[in-house]
Amino acid sequence: MTLLSVNTPTEELRRVDAAHHMHPFTNNSELEDKGARIITRAEGCWLSDSEGNRILDAMAGLWCVNIGYGREELSQAAARQMSDLPYYNTFFQTSHVPAIALSAKLAELAPGDLNHVFFAGSGSEANDTNLRMVRTYWQAKGQPERNVIIGRWNGYHGSTVGAMSLGGMKGMHAQGGIVDGIEHIDQPNWWLEGGDMSPEEFGLERARQLEEKILELGPDKVAAFIAEPVQGAGGVIVAPDSYWPEIQRIVDKYGILLIADEVICGFGRTGNWFATETLGLRPHIMTIAKGLSSGYQPIGGSIVCDEVAEVIGGVEFNHGYTYSGHPVACAVALENLRLLEEEKVIERVRDETAPYLKQKFEALVDHPLVGEAKIVGMMGSIALTPNKETRAVFAAEAGTVGFICRERCFSNNLIMRHVYDRMIISPPLVISKEEIDILIERARQSLDETHAILR
Ligand code: PLP
Secondary structure, three states: OOOOOOOOOHHHHHHHHHHHOOOOOOOOOHHHHHOOOOEEEEEEOEEEEOOOOEEEEOOHHHHOOOOOEOOHHHHHHHHHHHHHOOOOOOOOOOOOHHHHHHHHHHHHHOOOOEEEEEEEOOHHHHHHHHHHHHHHHHHHOOOOOOOEEEEEOOOOOOOOHHHHHHOOOHHHHOOOOOOOOEEEEOOOOHHHHOOOOOHHHHHHHHHHHHHHHHHHHOHHHEEEEEEOOOEOOOOOEOOOOOHHHHHHHHHHHHOOEEEEEOOOOOOOOOOOOOHHHHHOOOOOEEEEOHHHOOOOOOOEEEEEEHHHHHHHHOOOOOOOOOOOOOHHHHHHHHHHHHHHHHOOHHHHHHHHHHHHHHHHHHHHHHOOOEEEEEEEOOEEEEEEOOOOOOOOOOOOOOOHHHHHHHHHHHHOOEEOEEEOOEEEEOOOOOOOHHHHHHHHHHHHHHHHHHHHHHO
């Protein structure tokens, strides 16, 4: 077999890719004609592809490259750790310095009494840990019948069997394998589902579904509620202001555990270290991944409050991954957190670049195709619509127009994603004001082109 490299002709790379590489969340047969876009290098907020394009990455990869691409400090941290101790596990009463140091650092950064970390290799694995941990918690407390976990339709918690079941992606559920004892309530997506209600009325109505579900199941049967503070993969759905205080009230009233899935929202994405701070939540467990290492290494985890950790610590929790607390991933994550902190990246987002982006991004509602623009910190979405007044959906199948717009963005060298007919952004936190101007200019251009195609 010929040795492939970034210098191999694109057509050959595409051919081999289509022949052998099964892509996630992809109809792989489509790649046989068109071929994948092959990314070869990246720096800051910019990607280069095998055809020599320079592309502004307004998605930070998959919402993860918070510190931006190409940071030497992170590759050096990995190289140092690989020389010193490339691998050791944290099972059987052993530990190592990177896992110790990272868990202590996370305990320092996390709000309230979230002081204990169980490491995983990804966000999905961490949510599987959470599923098992909350059930083990209630068992250990002598309430094994408290085992139902409530999630939300259109929430996303990952792709493993447990995480997929906690999530509410109907297309994933349709492919089978759902875990028992998981229920869902509706999402707080006012634009699509709010009807005649004001956003505030709708937020309360959706939050109260949690109370109704708890009462329907029986309060002594419910172990936990899991949710993303801001739904990411569901289309960057920002709940109305009335929603989260009501959820917190209900969780407190019935004494169920709150799991905040901060996989996207954590590590500065909403302008604070964690979105639970932005929204005033008090979770018992936070799921983390992505921005923890800025995507430079695969690592995730659960940050757990004192009380849950104490109860779990009282039993042998029969759970763990070969790569729980992988030393190289921990060393890279620590270095990433050091950079985020020392370079005041999150403060800059909160005080300068996020307000600037918000002003420019919200102004996109003056475009004839854009119904609403919602943004928190560095994650935002616009709803595409044929009629802003009635919040109408397109006659074409949901996602058709979003797909056209995403393709226009691609051809304008801008990575935006679409979720059905919502266009979403989540750029690296280090994006500058000049780069924000380019992002908005290219987004507007792509919207114009989409509009022209539809006419
Ligand atoms: N939770 C949330 C909120 C996510 O957005 C994701 C991934 O996008 C996950 C969990 C799963 O993380 P991973 O892909 O690292 O397994």
